[in-house]
Amino acid sequence: MADSISPVRKQYLEIKRQHPDAIVFFRLGDFYETFDQDAETAARELEIVLTSRNVAKGVRVPMAGIPHHAAESYLAKLISRGFHVAICEQVGETPVDGLFPREVVRVVTPGTVLEPGLIPGVHNNFLAAAVSGPDGQGFAFVDITTGEFFAAQATEAAAHGFVRHELARVSPSELLVPEEASLESEWSGHITVLPVWKFDPARAEEKLKEHFGVRTLDGFGLGGLTHAIGAAGAILDYLQATQPVALALLSGLSAYGPSDFMALDSATRRNLELSETLRTGEVQGSLMGVLDATMTPMGRRMLRQWMGKPLLDRDRIETRLDQVQSFFDDGLWRAEVRQAMKRLSDLERLTNRVASGLAGPRDLVHLRDSLEQIGGVRNLVDGKDPALDSVVSEIDPCPPVSDLVRKAIVEVPPATLAQPGVIRPGFSQELDQMVDSTRQARDWIAGLEATERERTGIKSLKVGYNKVFGYYIEVTRAHADEVPEEYIRKQTLVNAERFITPEMKDVESKVVAAEERIRDLESEIYRRVCSDIGAHAPQMLRTARAVARLDAVSGLAEVAALRDYVRPEITEGVEMEIRDGRHPVVEGRAGAERFVPNDAVFEEGERIRILTGPNMAGKSTYLRQVALIVLLAQMGSFVPARSARIGLVDRIFTRIGAQDEIYAGQSTFMVEMVEAANILHNATGRSLLILDEIGRGTSTYDGLSIAWAMVEFIHNHPRLRSRTLFATHYHELTRLAEVLPGVRNYNVAVAEEGGRVVFLHRIIPGGADRSYGVHVAELAGLPRPVIHRAEEILSDLETEARTATPHRSEISQQLALFPQEDPLRAELEGLDLDGLSPLDALNKLFEWKSRFAGDDKRPADRQTPATPA
Secondary structure, eight states: OGGGSOHHHHHHHHHHHHOTTSEEEEEETTEEEEEHHHHHHHHHHHTOOOEEEEEETTEEEEEEEEEGGGHHHHHHHHHHTTOOEEEEEEOSSSOBTTBOOEEEEEEEOTTSOOOGGGSOTTSOOOEEEEEEETTEEEEEEEETTTTEEEEEEEETTTOTTHHHHHHHHHOOSEEEEETTOOOTTTOOSOEEEEOGGGGOHHHHHHHHHHHHTOSOSGGGTOTTOHHHHHHHHHHHHHHHHHOGGGGGGOOOOEEEOTTTBOBOOHHHHHHTTSSSOTTTOOSTTSHHHHHOOOSSHHHHHHHHHHHHSOBOOHHHHHHHHHHHHHHHTOHHHHHHHHHHHHTOOOHHHHHHHHHTTOOOHHHHHHHHHHHHHHHHHHHHHTTTOGGGHHHHTTOOOOHHHHHHHHHHBOSSOOSSTTSSOOBOTTSOHHHHHHHHHHHHHHHHHHTHHHHHHHHHOOTTOEEEEETTTEEEEEEEGGGGGGSOTTOEEEEEOSSEEEEEOHHHHHHHHHHHHHHHHHHHHHHHHHHHHHHHHHTTHHHHHHHHHHHHHHHHHHHHHHHHHHHTOBOOEEESSOOEEEEEEOOTTGGGOTTOOOOOOEEEEOOTTOOEEEEEOOTTSSHHHHHHHHHHHHHHHHTTOOBSSSEEEEEOOSBEEEEOSOOOBGGGTBOHHHHHHHHHHHHHHHOOTTOEEEEESTTTTSOHHHHHHHHHHHHHHHHHOTTOOOEEEEEOSOGGGGGGGGTOTTEEEEEEEEEEETTEEEEEEEEEESOOSOOOHHHHHHHHTOOHHHHHHHHHHHHHHHHHHHHHOOOHHHHHHHHTOOOOSSHHHHHHHTOOSTTOOHHHHHHHHHHHHHHHSOOOOOOGGGSOOSSOO
């Protein structure tokens, strides 16, 4: 049976054997065909007709095809659903044993697409790789559309959750992992499993050194980082197999470490709504929606990257703030620079399309126009402010490239090389001579209609052309008897006859043959032009990134000027002094009532702020605005406040809201506890903790006990003592301020007038005594009988609680949750004296005196301040 299979079928099966995990698009004429299981998958996913093809006597196989010219839209559907597609093209012009050779020219995967229609301009399209070992984790990622290539390694001590946090930050389209790895619980996106040996550090190092033409990787900052090298090498190996043209785009590799950027876990990114909203998943309504005043796609991508990785180095933050300041101070100049950048195309991706051989003629014209415009941008910025000198020095308009394009490509070229007329006359003498050689024949054909009308006297005679017959002479049926004898009838229509002549066909064959030669020569010249431009790719990419930085900082300055933001002061300490802070998203909402600003000023020794008050009064907004102001400051942006003085924060942790993860078998409470555990295990004294309603997912006493214990743990643990905002409806937690010296109570102010409750949205010292939940239910529209009954029940419960309330010292001991015969002795025995500082010892003594001696007296220096914070 194998011998009876057609040669094309044998050719296909051999290619499919080499790419078993990809859908093979097999080129046959003007179609890409799929066969067998691939055809069934393509028909189902693309909603196209499933047919069959006879491949041997009595043997038919499933088959589904798509037009070659429409392949990009079908590719987009398959790639977005995680499929890999192997593009198999005919190679060469000469058949071998009656069959044109075919081979896979590239494998398109979610992380390796280059076509502009398959990737959004506002996002990077990252391909990532992750590998773990007993001594740490390695992570690398690349965007082949922009040439960015990064690698990092976390040592064993810092490796916990490193890959998970990087995946949340980078959000790659595709993740490469070794066979032994199991990252499904870490990442729900597209995962490609590779053999373990592809991540071998020694093999990967040799591949990287060979690619970059170096003897050591120390110059990239990768010396000794074996896991980072393994991940980066796996990416390089994968690109060689799937998208080899992309390798030319990777001219550098940058190493970074976990300590370079603030780590933001997925829960924090989600809760703070950095790039999309929780409710709709859209950019509008997120922090990115507020900050994005950029003028170019590359500037937008850079801003998104900055927002995802706030800096931890004060000097780098100040450098970025200085650059924002320079644009902020001069509004007219800022507007002029931004207007000049508005006309720029996506230089990063244009450069890489040219270097990879995928650019069309119009892409070269856009590249030329952008480079010429960039010269004007540089002239506007050059010498304006020393803070921008380092950026300006990276801008190179590459005059040789724009000159070459202007000389080589016509001003308005056709969309593709399939149409002639791409190369400008005068650029190639050989091409000009070939075009001139056909001009006489073209002129003859152009004048044929007038000549034949005059010769035959048939005024309705027309000369036309189609792809089936070529050139023809058309005469209406009424004059068909008047045509000359040498006319040869070719086609009969309803009202006309079509003819050819031997002379016309002879001239046509010369024209057609010459046009094919012209197209071939134009294609060859075009490829040479692209190759010459590609030699300047490193300079153009550096220029693109410098312009992107100008776009990002000028956009931040524009937002700051329009929204009344101020420059924050960044310190190396643990200060937190935000005065009249505002939520950057909420304050700008259309139709929203006037936003009430609030302070977040942590006094000396204050570590934890217990925030109580009713729902809808602004607690969650306050929590988020403090976190966002810190994040904005450390990404190098001005902030929405009257003033802000912020000590560097190494991480922001948030536990806000309740979300079931049923698909993972986790209830709301389990999700809450998992996130809380992550915070307590990984936070440090430099972290900012945002905790909202911890413990509300379980029973009242369980929830209160957990919340109480968490506050104690954060306050007392030598590794923690983090700056913490803790919003709660458990009013009992306010008693912690009496026993823990670093705890302060604040609440959201409420005014009651004539039975009406007015939320003032002001954060003031002290604890709230009511939650006003019934009032909120009334605002939400619950039926009146329900509201009245709830008020009656609430009154009864409050009366019962007052009559049953034990002495405060008893409650303190009960809520300590450690009932023992001698709790003081047990705590003394469990005390770690080696890890206890003098200040810790004093705090512990104060706590014991309050708990076990019943001392209700609060030191004078810890009285709650009278002015609002």
